[in-house]
Amino acid sequence: MTAPTPRDITGRTRVTGVVGWPIAHSISPAMHNAAFAALGLDWCYLPFAVPPERLPDAIAGVRALGLAGVNVTVPHKQALLPLMDELTPAAATIGAGNTVIVCDGRLVGHNTDAEGFLRALREAGCDPAGVPALVLGAGGAARAVVYALLGAGARVTVLNRDAARAAALVRALDAGHAHALRAGALDLATLRERAPGARLVVNATSLGMWPHVEGSPWPAALPFPADAMAYDLVYNPRETAFMRQARAAGAAAAGGLGMLVHQGAEALER
Numbered sequence: 001m002t003a004p005t006p007r008d009i010t011g012r013t014r015v016t017g018v019v020g021w022p023i024a025h026s027i028s029p030a031m032h033n034a035a036f037a038a039l040g041l042d043w044c045y046l047p048f049a050v051p052p053e054r055l056p057d058a059i060a061g062v063r064a065l066g067l068a069g070v071n072v073t074v075p076h077k078q079a080l081l082p083l084m085d086e087l088t089p090a091a092a093t094i095g096a097g098n099t100v101i102v103c104d105g106r107l108v109g110h111n112t113d114a115e116g117f118l119r120a121l122r123e124a125g126c127d128p129a130g131v132p133a134l135v136l137g138a139g140g141a142a143r144a145v146v147y148a149l150l151g152a153g154a155r156v157t158v159l160n161r162d163a164a165r166a167a168a169l170v171r172a173l174d175a176g177h178a179h180a181l182r183a184g185a186l187d188l189a190t191l192r193e194r195a196p197g198a199r200l201v202v203n204a205t206s207l208g209m210w211p212h213v214e215g216s217p218w219p220a221a222l223p224f225p226a227d228a229m230a231y232d233l234v235y236n237p238r239e240t241a242f243m244r245q246a247r248a249a250g251a252a253a254a255g256g257l258g259m260l261v262h263q264g265a266e267a268l269e270r
């Protein structure tokens with residue numbers, strides 16, 4: 001059996017989708033419908049454009065309409081949590097969810113970004129165990145990345161334009177990792193001091209994302225450490241300015257498409 005086209009959806013087809021605002025740019029429907037086809041599942045995946053004020057209605061609808069589950073993306077990842085009956089430990093600790101699974105009528109909130117990031121990082125050739133890492137950014141994606149890196153045994157410094165936000169992230173995630181997690185400001189002086197010891201630098205800011213493709217959190221005045229790997233969460237464009245800076249210094253670099261695919265695969269598996 002192949003995944004249904006709109007003409008052969010039946011009463012037995014399981015419906016899933018992605019809730020976001022806006023959603024027209026999302027590649028998730030193409031990705032998941034292709035996966036359903038490849039797996040021979042009678043499932044379909046739809047885009048749902050839901051403004052913030054309608055999120056509670058939309059999530060209630062997931063249960064009421066008998067959907068198998070949904071992915072949830074920007075700007076709803078944090079607002080989702082109080083609408084869940086139950087959270088996985090990752091979603092609760094990260095403070096954000098990106099997947100809702102309906103389990104015996106209960107809504108369970110998951111976060112697959114952390115696991116997706118780890119799988120993509122390892123696939124790109126970096127095992128973070130024991131590695132000194134710099135995470136640039138302290139938003140929702142950075143929280144998932146830091147959670148994943150700490151769980152995998154990395155030592156992490158979080159640097160953010162708003163240093164107070166980096167400090168808040170550390171306070172939220174440092175339980176049990178007291179000597180492995182630090183915070184600071186994302187500025188030239190701090191990077192100059194921290195860069196030489198880093199073996200992994202993750203761009204978890206939105207700098208460099210289309211259409212502002214020349215943006216990068218790495219200062220032009222500072223050479224990228226040649227023995228560190230650059231991982232950019234930004235996946236559009238495929239090669240970012242941050243990745244080019246790293247490659248120009250002789251360092252390895254990978255973009256965020258791998259994480260996007262793996263977090264989607266993880267959601268699909270669940």
Ligand code: NAP
Pocket residue numbers: 074113136137138139140141142160161162165186204205206207209217233234235256257259260261263
């Ligand atoms: P977010 O919560 O809005 O956080 C944005 C981050 O970018 C904050 O740390 C912010 O710093 C920083 N930032 C924004 N403009 C900046 C500037 N001009 N200079 C310095 N820092 C700036 O966003 P998010 O959800 O964490 O997403 C971050 C990025 O990750 C996005 O590009 C998103 O597409 C990507 N992402 C990719 C995947 C994937 O699967 N590959 C998954 C999730 C997210 P302040 O706190 O100082 O404002």
